[in-house]
Amino acid sequence: MASSNFIDYVKFCSRSGNGGAGSVHFRREKHVPKGGPDGGDGGRGGHIILRGNAQLWTLLHLRYKKHVIAEDGQPGGGSKSSGAEGKDVILEVPLGTVAKDDETGEKIVEILEDGQEIILTPGGRGGLGNHTFKTSTNQAPHYAQPGEDGQEHWVILELKVLADIGLVGFPNAGKSTLLSVMSAAKPEVADYPFTTLVPNLGVVGYRDHRSFVIADIPGIIEGASEGKGLGIRFLRHIERNSMLLFMVPVDSEDIKKDYEILLGELTKYNPELLDKERVLAVTKADMLDEELMEAMAKELPEGIPSIFISSVAHYNLDKLKDMLWEKLNS
Template identity: 75%
Template structure:
């Protein structure tokens, strides 16, 4: 994913179409000089509809759409002819897109399935023609109902990546290297903080032609939940991952301390993240011997499934995939 192509936040004005007006019309035929009312109803205004599309992975195509405006419905006509409904506008979005009200930031709905369609901004209803208003005492109503106005509102779309496993760790913990080693993904890799500036997805092949999806999330730093570093910009991508794989390098001063800091940032952002299954991978283990690994196990949080790995030397990567597959399907 090129940095400039990954857009996970857009804000735009969504304006649905107004409904068409009902018609005031009376039946006029030869030998029927005073026919009754036969005004048709106005057509419905166009909706703005979000549609899930599994082929999209970014909101880039909506970045420069500041206004999305649907057509108004047509007016009713005589002969009880209904006006044409306004054309709906469909916006294709990636799976994992959340629609929010821009003012209150209240979540409207989420798109999670390919082909799923949800009305974002509903078009105005068409007005009723005068045919609907005739009564025993008023058999020639000279009025009809106007169409309902469309809705004009500001909308925020946020993308939360859908993946089975989300990688959680400080910058330069080896997350991108791991993803590149066990999938066909090609994330940018470098020996400096914040190499990864956008999330990367990779499909991990497993035994018997099975597979699962892993997301490399840009590194967390202490204070990320308050906006430090890359802040909370990417923390939302962790919300959709069913398994969280914490990654701490073997040369860290304290595995326990780094784990608690990472856990604390997730809790401050969203306490529900702590309900997810967690595993720990201690990376860069190619520089450790058996004795050192045994000693370091004492610094691993109690009850947390863990494994020493090296993406460079492929050490224990199959064991890691076995652990992840078991956790996903448990």
């Protein structure tokens, strides 16, 4: 997922089609001088529809769509013929896409399944033709319904990455390195903060041809929930993960404190994140010997399973996979 191609936020004006007007028409045939009303109904205006597509990972294809407009319905005709419906516009989006009203911020729809279709902006209903209004006391109505207007509003689409496990840590904690070693993903890896500027997904192979998906989320810093660093832009991607793998390097001044800061930022953003299963991986463990690890283990946070790992030396990675798989399936 190249950073230039990963778009997780788009805004556009969504306008559905107007409904067609009902027809005012009377049957006129030879030998039938008073055939009665036979005006048909107008066609429905086109909908704007969101459809889930599991093959999409980004909103890039919608980046330059500033106005999405559906067709109007056609008016009704004689012989009770209905007008044609306006053509719907279907926007395919990745799973995990949330649509919000730009003005109110209210969530409109959420796409979570492949092939799922939800109407984002419904088209206007077609008007009824004059044949509908015929009664015993009014056998020749000279009126019909106009079509209902379509709707128009500005919409925001936000993508929340769907993955089994989200990697949570400060910049330069080794998240991208772990992802590159455990999966076929090739995120940018370098020895400076904020190398990762977009979420990266990797499929991790497990025993008996099983697998799970890990998301490398751009690094969090203290104050991220208040907009510092990369801010909350990527915190929303963590909401979609089944569990969280916290990563703190062994050369941290205080592993327990760093973990608590990370947990605190997630809590400020969304307290429900505390309900997710959590595992702590202490990275870069190739810098330690067994004796040092035993001593440091006593200082680690309580109440969370922890493990020392090294992505470079492939130390304890199989044990980490076992821990994650067990937690995912518990």
